[in-house]
Amino acid sequence: MDGGLRELAAPFVAPGPSGVAIRTRLKRLTAVDEEVLRRVGAHLGALVCRDLKARCHDGLGHDAKAWAVRKRELTPVSSARWAGAITRATHEQWALARRCALTHLQGLQAGVRMLRHRLALPVGQKGSKRAPGGYRSRREWHAKARRLRVLEDRLARERAAWEAGRVHVVRGGKRLARMRHQLPAAQLTQAQWRARWEAARWFLRADGESGKQYGNETIRISPDGEVSIRLPAPLKQWANAPHGRYVLTGRVAFAHRGQEWTDRVAANRAIAYRIHHDPARARWYVTASWQKPVSQTVPLAAALADGVIGVDMNADHLAAWHLDVHGNPTGSPRRFCYDLSGTTQHRDAQLRHALTRLLNWARTCNVTAIAVEDLDFTAEKTREKHGHRKRFRQLIAGLPTGRLRARLVSMADAMGITVVAVDPAYTSKWGAQHWQKPLTSTTCRTTRHDAAAVAIARRAQGYPIRRRTAPPRTHQSDGCGHRTVQAGPDAPGREGPRRRLPGPRTRSVPPDAERTRATRTPTTVRGVRSEQEWVPDSLLLTD
Template sequence: MPRERRGKKRELRTMAAPFTVAAPSGARIRDRLRMTAEEAEILRLVGEHNGRHQRADLAERVRLGRVKVKENRRAERKKKLTAVSSSRWAGAMTRASEDQYQLSLRCLFDERAGLRRAVRIIERRLAVPCGQRQGRTRGYPDRAERWQKQRRLAVLNTRLADVEERIEQGRPAIVVGGRRLAKVRHSLADAQLTETEWHEQWEAARLFLTADGESAAPYGNYTITVHPETGEVSLVLPEPLRHLANAPRGRYKLGCTVGFSHRREEWLNRACAHRAVRYDIVYEPDRGRWYIDASWSSDTAVSPSPQEVRSFGERILGVDLNADHLAAYVLDPHGNPVGEPITLPIAITGPASQRDGRLRAAITELVTVAREHHCAGIAIENLGFDDARAAGRETMGRGGRGKKFRRTVAGIPTARFRERLRSMAFHNGLVVIAVDPAYTSIWGERYWKTPLQQQTKTTVTRHHGASVAIGRRGLGHGARRRPGVTAHHQRMVERRATGQTVHIPRPCGTASPPRRASTPTRGDKTRPCQGDQLALFPDLEDRSRGHRTTRPDSCDSANTGQLA
């Protein structure tokens, strides 16, 4: 098949319109429980008892398969669990089982989509002979790699068939406690864990100490109650453990108190108004600490649209997310870059707990920068590397360089960054605008890197140019610069990267400097005629002030520049 002509321009894909990221739907805060050894043991007994029955209920729900809500037999399962716990514990167990089942099904659908995408790409490349090209599809370079890809295709088809069978039967594979932690059991040396430490983590992950909130219940939750004034924590014991109660009605009161210093006012408003608050008690064996989490649903907040943000006439901060840093630039309401480029490092190496804290620190600094520059919002790319991760080597390069690039893409915390930024920006009064990521890096380097570097002494990278393109796209402007704006200034001989979206009309009726007989024109003429120049001849009074630069009104005289 012949190649396409070089002169033919490649069509750009249709870009999606920018949209405002929705406000967070809830909040979750944490405080530590400083308990005695006896109280910790009782909590462990309650968690193990509830966890054992909740796992049995989850297994029964999986056996039912994909059925309608009315046919999931929740009332029957809840009645069975009530006999061994309590009515409210049973409701939390059945609800957790249903949520886990639906989440696992969604994961199966996502896995099937990724496998189908990978199979389709490999089959397309296998259809092209080795070392040849058909259109935009390249064949594999040699027969050895082609043979490896055929084997890879067989493995993917086997996995795809298994996933489709699970979806058809409606029985996803669920590991309570986490599949990743379960696999660590077979490689304790690599994980630097002993068998005892692994068992502690495994048992802690399978505890069930979750109580859903209830409106009109005492302080928003009857099963696990936290007093808003004293901070006392008490919980209902399951029926077989009622003999351990130290408070009326089969409750156990802890000797420690909690205060929830972070977002305490919001929690107090809900608890004092007896609005639903969910509580989760978790144990972290590596630290030897117990924690209690409070969570609730937020009221629906309507964020302004990108058009409304643009009409505010305020600045916006364009941000380009990379593997090890955030590149940002402040843009004025017209889409012009203002000030110096901003670079915020992100250290995403090390343990997962530390990575999350470093990511929050980087977002905190980003929000601070946006507020210092009086920005109304933050524009980011609507990133999602699902396609790239599923395709792997087929679309992201080969060899050592391609492997490094794939690892870089896999290490970018896109989903977590988006969720953290959405929540933290909302509570700081900022709007988050997501834009289409198409061509931002290419156009940022081609149209913005050099002009920005010429107006600042700070090193400007292609990522800073991409942040400008992202911010402009969030404001509804084109990512490319308007041609001719950054040309040399006639007097100061400097380049500027401003005025990209403000329409500056050309002077009408002026010629500066006037053309001479030897000055070539744009047309075929070499010597201008008298009619080629339409100049406004100012009167004697205005001659010392220079030529006019504004278009004359209908009542102006074209010869004298005076009012008629």
């Protein structure tokens, strides 16, 4: 586009969620129940490790025949359904590792390109908003030249691994594996770390199957909360129910989406279950998940029929503003704060709480659409682009764009609210330029983030971010002559102020003041009171 601006993508309605996951706690478990769960999880976890090794060994040469061979090998030591769940889980884990390897490869390529660009510039050359300049000193240039060689070697290895189909997977998590060498810093003992490591490598997950009793034949949960597990073949001696099953003493109850879960169980529709243990709290949890058809997307015009709420995501809050159907901000801006420090569970809870308040406010405004930016900082997270701006890189890396988008779409779909995604280009800059000052008053101070929310909402509605539409090009340059609303070149006083017309518009001068003011003789002298008093005329009375 003219002026060096990139082309903006059109706004679109974000598709709804394709699945549901709910979790609850397994309570009132006996010592025998916990022992059975530990044995089953450890046994199946070992099988998963063995199958994952075989899947990684196949690499890109894996096919349906190899999948069937792996499943047949696992069936005698578990069961047919457990073997299917294990092979499917390992295949998904390999695919996830493959996607992560591609993301890492793209990050290395971006870093190498940025290093080569900055090293080619003279030392000390200033950069622009679109591209960084040269390095500040010769010493920094030399250090970055060495880092370029390191990244090039690393990129060559990763590219060779990608072409060969090799992936790197750590069951239990690489972060937890590295924590083993830093137990004092993590404030853990070796026994505590070992408990977490083993629990992370257990496998107690079964896929659902429609038509079977309660929607799952391996891990079955009845409508009244009874949990029974199909034991693997080597653990049949622990069964306390017919057909090699073990029934837990405790009962479960799903509070969130409980009625929806009950309806699926009663209809014998497929539900997948996962049982996992939290050693830090000494608690057991069960997660139920199922697929749902993607809801039909509402047309963009219908979603924006009642206005829209623009939301600008920041590091510590969501800035939102309600706009009517004409693109005018109404009311006052709202801010929904959250704290992204601490554990993953704490950050996730903070996001859910902020989004809940946002959606409740949208419902009170009778709005059925929320406009957000389609953010993606994949190319911005590289340390080579921003150099020594470490705090800025941490700020960008800490923004939960993917999690926020997934949470917002899922929660908005449950409340009947449509999410509209817009292009994030120039929203903060143009919003501050055109809306921050006009919307600031003595009682309401508009921030740059509030103005960006207005810009996001107007872009979703299809309006320009500028407050007024520019006239046609010919009118701007007077290419077709003077406009009809302008005075002609021969009109006297065309460049002076307009003549003041007396009348009711002035609210202080009577209509005939201009005619009588020039001929009226003053009856008073400044500072001297008039001796002649004003006497009102007598009323004319008629029959």
